[in-house]
Amino acid sequence: MFSSNEQFKQEFIDRVERMSGKSFADSSERDQYQALGNMVREFASQNWISTNEQYRYSGTKQVYYLSIEFLLGRLLKHNLLNLGIEKIVEESFTELGISLDAIEELEADAALGNGGLGRLAACFLDSLASLGLPGHGCGIRYKHGLFEQKIVNGYQVELPEHWLRNGHVWEVRKLDHAVEIPFWGHIESTMENGRLVFHHVNAERITAVPYDMPVVGYKNKTVNTLRLWNAEPSAYPIHKDILKYKRETESVSEFLYPDDTHDEGKILRLKQQYFLVSASIRSIVRSYRKQHISLQHFHEHVSIHINDTHPVLAIPELLRFLIDEEGYGWDEAWEITTKTISYTNHTTLSEALERWPIRIFQPLLPRIYLIVEEINRRFCNELWERYPGDWKRIENMAIIANEEVKMAHLALVGSHSVNGVAQIHTEILKQREMPLFYEVFPNKFNNKTNGITHRRWLLKSNPQLASLISEAISDEWIAKPEKLELLMEYQDDSLFLEQLSKVKERNKHKLVETITAKTGIALDPTSIFDIQVKRLHAYKRQLLNVLHIMHLYNRIKEDSSFSITPRTFIFGAKASPGYYFAKKVIKLINTVAKKVNEDSEVSKYIRVIFLENYRVSLAEEIFPAADVSEQISTASKEASGTGNMKFMMNGAITLGTMDGANVEIFERVGNENIFTFGLSADDVLRLQKQGGYRAMEYYQHDRRIRKVLDQLVNGFFSEEQNEFEAIFDSLVAHNDQYFVLRDFSSYVDVQSKVNEAYRNQNEWWKKSLVNIAKSGHFSSDRTIQQYANEIWRIRSNSNVL
Structure with missing residues (x-):
């Protein structure tokens, strides 16, 4: 497209001035975005026309x-990357004193x-x-x-x-x-x-x-x-x-x-x-x-x-x-x-x-x-x-x-x-x-x-990890994602594992900056980033996650000897406007977050964040920063999932049920590199068909469950009287159709395993590396x-x- 940075800069300045009717010095970032977008689209149009003609005539x-x-x-950076002109644009913008990241932020x-x-x-x-x-x-x-x-x-x-x-x-x-x-x-x-x-x-x-x-x-x-x-x-x-x-x-x-x-x-x-x-x-x-x-x-x-x-x-x-x-x-x-x-x-x-x-x-x-x-x-x-x-x-x-x-x-x-x-x-x-x-x-x-496109969800959204991978195994993986398997050779390379941990640390710092700017809450980037981001639906069981957080709150308050690796729980989800129950769960997450974050005794160990308006551009910051990927749907209910693949590709460890593509992730990474829990799909289907699940029994016989469910309705959330009765009723009176209470104990146990595993950092980064190495199979290139x-x-x- 351009033989030199100088040529690009001159064309860009001319384009800004022609389109905006202003001198370049007076142009706004939006003027610059519009000019760059038009230039990129025009460049792509040359191949667009020839591609269509080739299809037609062949x-x-x-x-x-x-x-x-x-x-x-x-699409701006994605198109720059795929056209192979990201470097020349980035360098030229730096020379012009323009931030390409700031320009990209203007794109809706x-x-x-x-x-x-x-x-x-x-x-x-x-x-x-x-x-x-x-x-x-x-x-x-x-x-x-x-x-x-x-x-x-x-x-x-x-x-x-x-x-x-x-x-x-x-x-x-x-x-x-x-x-x-x-x-x-x-x-x-x-x-x-x-x-x-x-x-x-x-x-x-x-x-x-x-x-x-x-x-x-x-x-x-x-x-x-x-x-x-x-x-x-x-x-x-x-x-x-x-x-x-x-x-x-x-x-x-x-x-x-x-x-x-x-x-x-x-x-x-x-x-x-x-x-x-x-x-x-x-x-x-x-x-x-x-x-x-x-x-x-x-x-x-x-x-x-x-x-x-x-x-x-x-x-x-x-x-x-x-x-x-x-x-x-x-x-x-x-x-x-x-x-x-x-x-x-x-x-x-x-x-x-x-x-x-x-x-x-x-x-x-x-x-x-x-x-x-x-x-x-x-x-x-x-x-x-x-x-x-x-x-x-x-x-x-x-x-x-x-x-x-x-x-x-x-x-x-x-x-x-x-x-x-x-x-x-x-x-x-x-x-x-x-x-x-x-x-x-x-x-x-x-x-x-x-599958997921590794070009957006790794190459674009996690450039530091992409560079580390390319330095180790060459950049062939970009065209042939199955080549990521070559990373398995670095399982015992302490230097590589340390570099991998540093990349994660920088990505966590970046997400912390975003969260602090949006919420005013300061987070500990050395804590475990435990993340569940997806559409809010009862079968995806964000409710199970937040009930476990309530249980942790209770343990910290009740047991001074209880030891926990600091954990930051991050949620992002939209509920369908007419989905009453899902919107109640969002309210519960935010209510629990307020309770936890404002309690100085508890917030030393756990923090809870709900990021509003979850979307693709926010996801591109979230996935690279995750340590734990929450994929906890009721077994047999999630057809596949693709968030699990994005987390995996960015080195997070899956904590999930044997549902959807989690099963295939398990088969690829092995039992030691994933945390699984809960009913199997066959168990769920059998209980649905033959009965035998009585949520009330779990409420009556498990003190932990009874305590967190009672807290939904007994004034524990003092400002939210009667707010969560619908959630309580769905679990107890209506027999919990998604088996949240049946899987609660197993979920608590596997979360304890996560806590212990994270303390052995060398082994944790080995798990992370295995997940990245095995993620090439889940590229949409293979699927397509x-x-x-x-x-x-x-x-x-x-x-x-």
């Missing part, structure tokens, strides 16, 4: 990853996701581009991403998130690629030239306008595309109240996950889902048409992947397109559709498997409902032929039953591949959650354990290569590299 098969979430975070997190689902999608896009694979993302350009979280008097308060307030330097609006999406209206059918033709009459139309963002591969000249759709009024609306129509239209891309406790919210969510898939499929077909006349071999050139159930309407929408707009018969259209579409399931929780009431689905999407109805009719006929008379089985497997459309069933029937996201998760899908479908479609089911080889059948285009 006829290579391309994959489109449809996801309701893309949790991107900041693109918070278009809620947690692991959206962050996984972002990691996958990075790996697709970095492996030179032809793969693109399709999502929604929410005006407001996931809410901004404020903690006020210990309570979560949600504020609108304004990531687009100052524009977004990475996006390019493509108005010429806009498409019209119909809703409501009704369907009329006529016979034309011997075939039944359907017409969508009096539909309310919304214009979907794409905003494209470059997805830059790591130093390989590949730049793929993330296309985000913005909802805008149609130029020809059929609506009497134009202002109401405008508001309703723009609401489709206004908020991620609108509240669906009422019909209005349900309608909006379903609108969003159809808006995403219909716009994306129309766009994909348009691109395909540039090189191919017929869609008969569409599936040989295009793969469409649906990330969880939100984009499942891609199945009937592609069918609709092939039948209504291309004139294919049902059988041929069905074959093309099922061979094109693949599906990832991300949950074992039944409430997360979407179901839509017919009374909402049918009037909003009349043609799509007719198609789903026909898919269901044909599938039920096939089941009848296979299982004649087994009405119960057919009812349980039907796509439409009991006045609902079951989206997971539609995904299972209409795709050629169904994958889980960890070995144990896939087995649970096959044996417990979807056994009837597994019996009918055994060849569809497969496992693809999740498996998807590419085994599901999508795409390959790297050597002309692009």
